[in-house]
Amino acid sequence: MPLAWEYILLLLVLGSVAGFLAGLLGIGGGMILVPPLYYIFQQLGLTEHAMQLAIGTSLATIVFTGLSSGRAHYLAQRVDMQLWCQFIPGLLIGSACGAWMVDRIHTDALLHVFAVLLLVSGAYLGLRSPAVAPVAPTVPPWHLRQHTFLAGFVSVIMGIGGGIPNTMLMIRYGQPLRTAIGTSAALTSILAGNSVLLLVAFGWHSQVDQPYILGYVHVPVALCVVTTSMMAAPIGAFCSQRLPVLWLQRLFGLLLMLLAVKMLIKQYL
DSSP, X not given: OOOOHHHHHHHHHHHHHHHHHHHHHSOOSHHHHHHHHHHHHHHTTOGGGHHHHHHHHHHHHHHHXXXXXXXXXXXXXXXXXXXXXXXXXXXXXXXXXXXXXXXXSOHHHHHHHHHHHHHHHHHHHHHXXXXXXXXXXXXXXXXXHHHHHHHHHHHHHHTSOSHHHHHXXXXXXXXXXXXXXXXXXXXXXXXXXXXXXXXXXXXXXGOOOOXXXXXXXXXXXXXXXXXXXHHHHHHHHHHTTTSOHHHHHHHHHHHHHHHHHHHHHHHHO
């Protein structure tokens, strides 16, 4: 069934917002995309796997948005390549386990897990104190692997590129906020790409009888979002040097908390 024009316009707008936030805050935009995608897929009659499709499609868009955002931050010299390399192994293994879990959980249970994690992420962004960059601590390799594994796992469950958990970890490890944002942005496409390949493979058994769907990825929806998100991501990265990022993160966090509460209320009413 072809997408109606109102859906296409909505997806183009969502792509612009998600792309801008990806560049500005170093996130993949998934937290903005997953809730509306979930409701769109319900309207399209894909209720049984609506949450899996929302997560898979969101991650597919993040592959491209993350490349655009990460490149912009790299050119602005806000990516710590040593830290980037240290994060990769744990994120890949964690995201693989997360993709397996997304395939196994019923869509209603997955919605509840997503909403709770969204609430926690929003609380972190909205309520945390201003970060004063500490002296970088010596982090044991096993400690880093545990944290990055968990970050990768949680990110896939939420349909995000790992922006928030990765930024949290990097700040904790002594990175300045803007470097943490830039390095996190450069990691999102790697995490999302690994997850999408697995969700396409795991989703073949889902029996979603619709054209243009690969596993848990709705290709036309992803293309609509990517069309504008890739153009908006560099603009967000440019603005991250000129706008009060910490206060924008707080506002974004409060909005996420409201969105999470709304999703939970709507599920029960």
